[in-house]
Amino acid sequence: MHQVTTVYERIDPGSGPLHVGHDPQPALAGSALVIGGGIVGLCSALRLRQLGLRTTLIDPMALPSGASYGNAGHIAVEQVEPLASWATIRSAPRRLFAFGGALDVRDPLASAPWMARFVHAASPSGFHAGREALRGLLDRALPAWHALVGELQRPDLLRSDGHVVLWESGRSARLRRDVWMSADIGSASVRDLDRGELDEFAGLLRQRPAGGVRFAGTGQVADPTRMLQALREAFDQAGGESVQGCVRGIAVEGGRAVAILDDGQRLSADLVLVAAGVASGELMASIGPRPPLIAERGYHLQWRQHGWPEDMPPVVFEDRSMIVTRFDGGLRAAGFVEFATNARLPADPRKWVALRSHVDALGLPTSANADEWFGARPTLPDYLPAIGRSMCASNLLYAFGHQHLGLTLAPVTSEIVSALAIGLEPMVSLAPFDLQRFQRSTGARK
Template sequence: MHSVDVIVLGAGIVGASTALQLQRKGLDVALVDRRQPGEETSYGNAGIIERNGFVPIGFPDDWRFLLDIALKRSPAVNYDLRTVLRIAPWLAALKRQSSRAGLQRFAHAIDSFERHAVVEHQVLAEMAGCEAFYRKTGWLHLYRTEAAYRAAETERHFARIFGAEYQELGPLEINELEPALLADSCQGVYWPESHSVSSPGGVTKAFARAVVEGGGRLYLGDARRLSRSRGGWAVATDRGPVRGRAVVVCLGPWAPDLLKGFGLRFPMIVKRGYHLHYKAPANAVLGRPVVDMEHGYVLTPMEKGIRLTTGIEFRDRDAPPSPVQIGKALEKAKEIYPLGVPAESEPWMGARPCFADSLPVTGAAPGEAGLWLNFGHGHVGFTLGPVTGRLIAEMITGQDPFVDPGPLSPNRF
């Protein structure tokens, strides 16, 4: 049996970042996943490191948008009715969190973490030698109607409070920034302090390689086989059992599968999403991620082409793919950008682990010595992975956390 200081379960961006941050504290680490690093949720996102995002994806208050969702006309949301009925308590909690007081709590909490996101990414990227993936281009939010632009004023309100830079753009200014966009009737907001990457999966794999190069070990194994062992924890892997004095659960959408065996249940659901890459015409360069705020998709330049990411699908995590949103999003995307032919044959599907308050769980598991939790990052997993990784590493080593971990406490439920 190989023994380490800490076992990290899950080799997505959160797990790989956590393992690297633990190594920075001088701990011996084993990183365990059932697949190779960066091949699940961390592979398929839009690759944004946000300095905005002060308003989470909440419960809609526009009856016309709700009607479009109910009739499955909107590319932003797709659903399975049985799933919606099952998660009705979560949706009710989301509606409560969408109140003014809920938005203020979230904005103050997320600012305290996101203001460190770019720097923490830079630190780990330098350790991993993968700076080439990173781009300081910001990202662009497009609004097709005046009503949508006005509805987003709350985001700009909090940006002014917390000192996040943004620029309001008219159609001509949008085209100065992105000449290939067909945005004659659009308004935009440019967030220059946000960064992006050309391959989220590539970054995650580089972080995991850096763990191994730093003396850690990478194993294939089933996290559900975690057990207590001689005052610590052990998990079976492809190279035999691994034991650790502590273990960190970074399993994202699969965390409940493990934790329910220890009597730990959290009010988390899974939102599914899809992406497909398209070739970009030679005369239509896209320089940064662009999000269509009314239709919920993102166009972002990646190594494989222009990645079209969809909005939200409420469907059981393990149900077969139902990528109807790709077609709906593509129809809308072609109205503003001349996407070429698909660069791959099938859409990718992934799952986002989400709490109703839109914040992850980061901290010690209640009642389980040596068991630590770092999951549920929702739509900001790529942004916050290095931040919550550092936070959990400081808590495990008994150091004063560099930010207040209170808003992420597992006990808040």
Template structure:
């Protein structure tokens, strides 16, 4: 029976990364308590596109994004935006992002991202089997579509990098795309299909299933807003907004977009920012969607979930406090209607969530500077679901004294 006064580990964050880590630690025989300010699947884990994007090895911070960014930033509803009210605050992060776009740093980030992707893919299906969630996995691939030969040719350098890393794909003409996904507008003349792209039936239901499994096997989940950490002899005190103190031998900080606020309380300033993601989830009969479709030139995807058809994506660097701008969801939905002429756009539910992102597009995974008893696991950006099983493996290795399955130097929280 778990000692509720002092578990072996407290995991801060009940999103997909935190719960995956909690389950991995539990499987190693540790008693674990999870604390979350809102409860399981309340943040980005609820509203993402549901993809295990193992082929997405190239960082967002790249020369290609720098070329596109000026045009995108001119459109307040486009794929990348910075609200004027937040521009000054995010300027230091943007400078770090720009520096991370140098060819040498992009190559290093791609290599590190590939290693984490390979580990995450290898760990995923065994993890799903252990947690009773294997039936939720789908292997329907992903189709990236391009408007004209120029856009297609501009993508080829990225596909060359993927080819070097052994990722399977095939380029298609309009007829080839129609065979995989009928109903695309004729403006899309080229495409690339990646069959190794997996997805989950519904990301929120999956995360909730992980929470249920964790509790069924003896774990405790409490709703509490963590405001501070205090290293003490033999452990770590976790302080909540109510003034209560919980102690554990070790702590995993996986609180998504709020993680940096907690890390500051032990003297560690990590440049975490918030990509505000938007989507609209339509009824299941909105379109005959057979694979996930990525409209890369417009920064969004359309995904078939068990709960509906989700149209979402884009990046708004707007922090945690500005009100949602759901015109962004509406703009994506209007584009989706033009790109998929048969799409029925009525009856949708809008959502906005916070993606925790670091300027070099790599997560922070590793021990805190102040104490080795605190392990960070946050900042996965668009790839939290994708990298959840691999991150859980690394966290479990660190907290049980084993050498991590991959070199984690590139993910060091102190690299900034």
């Protein structure tokens, strides 16, 4: 691991702040500290380094093992309609894990304030505003991914051949097809699977699907691990520096943010970016109001040995709330929406058992042994990310809370971060993503 001495100043406790440069305006920033080495943090650190900023990336792990690694790999540009909606609320009871569904709440009492904010955000006006805000990001998501892999000279890391949604019952096929055909799916398109395509799935599965649709204009990463490795290598080759450590808090000294590590080191830079996933809530709470961030945990099983077709795009088995993706490193089945206010709660092994039962019931061609994973998506009640400049410190930016869309939105988020870093106007309005929206909404309800 590199020893960093040029990107930031080391500050002895009690000695007062030391900063690189002469308190520059954002456009003149010379150094950057990125807290969080997930996909959003990595993309942002690379962009900041490409701008010429002396950039340090700090994360507890040498390579991410959270949601940036464990996701389904889907570039979900069709998810324009936010999950904070009355449709989600109406469907919640029948989707509960206790009744065989994929939705679970580990600590209901502690989660109640977040749930109340979710209901508030699901109002018709909130849903409409959220949809327009997400559209502005998602329309740019796949072009941003193509630009990124082009710069990395790694087009093999991205596949743009859409995805499939299948239904096992005739009733769900009729109902859910109508939902998707009328949904706002942004820049994506959708069509019915033809007879030949259904025949192909009939040969792969235990029973013929009752129906299905195919999306175009969406994509997937070829393998999350290889993508993360490529980004880290590009960052290192560009002259970025890395510190393996845990930031336990942020302090404001002289109006500027300082990161405090577990070992007591205090790190300062002209620009500090909080992109630490679910840990971002605690970090931001150390200097201001706590963002209403919850850990939305997911689970996956992955088989290194399997018989799934090499050219198959991601397949969503919507009756089971499960997505199956073939990566270079194996076949992954992912699912579950498990809310927890404490991201450190142990895994619920019943979720892996349920995933295995779904795989067996479908007859997917997998081996007996599978790698198990669970991790937390950082989710805000309105299902919009938090991206912007903090009002608590002049040099503090934030980019977290991307829920299921962290992988999808990482490159476009990094473009927004780089614009903020050099004082340019971002390509979309950041008002819907400003953390102050939660203070405003709280005031409105009082």
